[in-house]
Amino acid sequence: MIILSIDPGVERVGFAVFEKTGPNINLLESDTIQTSKKSTQSQRILSISDVLCKIVKQRKPDHIVMERLFFAKNEKTVIGVAQAQGAILLLAAQNNIPVYYLTPPQIKLAITGYGNADKTAMKKMIELQIVLPKKKRLDDEIDAIGCGYTFCVSTNSLQFSE
DSSP states (O other): EEEEEEOOOEEEEEEEEEEETEEEEEEEEEEEEOOTTTTTTTHHHHHHHHHHHHHHHHHHHHHEEOOOOOOOOOOHHHHHHHHHHHHHHHHHHHTTTOEEEEEEHHHHHHHSSSSOOOOOHHHHHHHHSSSSSSSSSOOOHHHHHHHHHHHHHHHHTTBBBB
16 A cells, blocks of 8 residues: 655645555655745646656556645635645545545544654654654654554554544
C-alpha cells in the first residue's frame, strides 16, 4: 500500500510518501513544496497541484492523508489552506484516491504519546521511529511525515473522515 501524506498550505506544503507492506513501513520520499510570495494565489495553487500531480503519477498512492485544520488564528491563512486542500481533493477525485484526515492532536498523540507535544518533541520522536536521510527539513515536511506515519501505524484504531 502506498500512502501520500500532506501538510497543506499555500506558501509551503509538506509531503511524504510511505510504502506499507504488512508491519513494514518505509518512507519513500518527503519534501516541502515552496511557492513564491510574488505569485498570485491561483499561480501558487497551480504550482502545488502540478508537483502533487507528478507525485501521484509516479507513486500511484492508494490513499491520501492530510492534516486537518484544527483551529485558525488567522482568517487569511485558513482560507489559503482551505483552497490548497480543495486542489488536493480535486486531484484525489480525478485519480480515484480516497482521502483521510488526521488532526494535529491525533498525530501528536500517536507519535509522542502526548496530544499537545511541541514541534521539537515531534521531530525527535519521528527521527527515533523512522530512518530519515540526513537533510535539513522544514516543519511542514516533518508534519507530513508524522501524519503519514500515524496513518500507517493507526489505520485500525483511529477514526478517519473525509
